[in-house]
Amino acid sequence: MEQRIDYVPPPDSGVRNLSGSSAPERLSELEQDVKALISALALLGVKRCARCRQFFRSSEPGALFENGEIVCYECIPDWWASRSPTLGIVEREKIEGKLSSWLRRYHRAEVVKEIPENTRGTAAFQIVTTCGECRGAGKLLEGERCRFCSGNGTVWIVVPR
Numbered sequence: 001m002e003q004r005i006d007y008v009p010p011p012d013s014g015v016r017n018l019s020g021s022s023a024p025e026r027l028s029e030l031e032q033d034v035k036a037l038i039s040a041l042a043l044l045g046v047k048r049c050a051r052c053r054q055f056f057r058s059s060e061p062g063a064l065f066e067n068g069e070i071v072c073y074e075c076i077p078d079w080w081a082s083r084s085p086t087l088g089i090v091e092r093e094k095i096e097g098k099l100s101s102w103l104r105r106y107h108r109a110e111v112v113k114e115i116p117e118n119t120r121g122t123a124a125f126q127i128v129t130t131c132g133e134c135r136g137a138g139k140l141l142e143g144e145r146c147r148f149c150s151g152n153g154t155v156w157i158v159v160p161r
């Protein structure tokens, strides 16, 4: 059976409203619409990367790193480079911890003291973070040199390609 649907905008539809309202009003209406759409998409499990503005299925493992901000995997290195200097120590350590376990869980990342010569240039990316064991002190409580970071206070998270 053939079914035809003729679209007739109702008298008070957005179509007429749009043409009847001023440009700034239209803009804010559009903004409202976009916001509503984004929340609707979030309900469906589709979320947007705060940096590249692309949409991703949040159920896809490892696609999005969420922690207040939502960042896609591709944007992680840039995002972290610009975000980490703006964070306080406590906040940064918290996010570093999450980021590190997220990268290890979904992207085969490894935490290393130093970047081995042979992996240089072959990694998808590598980021330096505070050593979670000594919390950046390089020493353990007993004054012993931290063996997780060799006393550097920092470790590298290396994500292979």
Ligand SMILES: [Zn+2]
Residues within 6 Å of the ligand: 049, 050, 051, 052, 053, 054, 071, 072, 073, 074, 075
């Ligand atoms: Zn992105």
Ligand SMILES: [Zn+2]
Residues within 6 Å of the ligand: 131, 132, 133, 134, 135, 136, 137, 138, 139, 146, 147, 148, 149, 150, 151, 152, 153, 154
């Ligand atoms: Zn350490």
